[in-house]
Amino acid sequence: MSVRIAVYPGSFDPITNGHLDIVARLGPLVDEVVVAVLQNEEKRPLFSVAEREAMIREVVGERPGFRVESFSGLLVDFAQRVGARTIVRGLRAVSDFEYEFQMALMNRRLSPSIETVFMMPREEYTYLSSRLVKEVFALGGSLDGLVPPRVLGRLRERFAGQAPA
Ligand code: PNS
Numbered sequence: 017m018s019v020r021i022a023v024y025p026g027s028f029d030p031i032t033n034g035h036l037d038i039v040a041r042l043g044p045l046v047d048e049v050v051v052a053v054l055q056n057e058e059k060r061p062l063f064s065v066a067e068r069e070a071m072i073r074e075v076v077g078e079r080p081g082f083r084v085e086s087f088s089g090l091l092v093d094f095a096q097r098v099g100a101r102t103i104v105r106g107l108r109a110v111s112d113f114e115y116e117f118q119m120a121l122m123n124r125r126l127s128p129s130i131e132t133v134f135m136m137p138r139e140e141y142t143y144l145s146s147r148l149v150k151e152v153f154a155l156g157g158s159l160d161g162l163v164p165p166r167v168l169g170r171l172r173e174r175f176a177g178q179a180p181a
Contacts, residue, residue: 034141
């Protein structure tokens with residue numbers, strides 16, 4: 017029997033409870049989930065790829081059928097390398113749709129055998145993004161219930177000594 021592997025790609029800078037909600041929903045649907053962290057240092061992420069990978073491993077924990085990897089280059093090439101037939105993306109609101117639609121169709125053109133599947137997170141996470149998490153934290157707002165405590169700790173370390181903007 018073939019193993020069903022799904023790639024869940026993103027920047028994860030940092031991982032949020034919305035991402036974790038998707039991972040939890042996805043787990044029972046496939047045999048293996050590969051969380052794929054984009055190596056996008058040119059976008060000047062707050063956390064390095066190694067830090068982002070470590071945070072994801074810390075908050076998800078050791079689970080059979082779950083692993084974290086980083087990738088550069090085309091997502092479909094990475095998916096093929098790990099033997100995945102499915103790319104999973106979270107869809108939060110209509111505003112996500114156009115970008116996701118373009119990516120899904122481009123990826124299909126590049127690799128017709130790989131299917132993109134969209135999953136909706138819990139309603140309370142539909143406005144949540146890593147970008148807003150960083151902004152709210154930097155401005156001294158509460159992230160209660162939006163990121164795991166471990167991620168909050170990493171944000172505190174990263175912003176240590178900086179007064180809220
Ligand atoms: O969390 P993000 O930043 O929305 O994730 C975007 C991601 C990583 C899915 C996207 O940037 C990507 O797939 N990058 C890899 C390069 C690639 O394959 N580009 C062509 C896709 S249309």
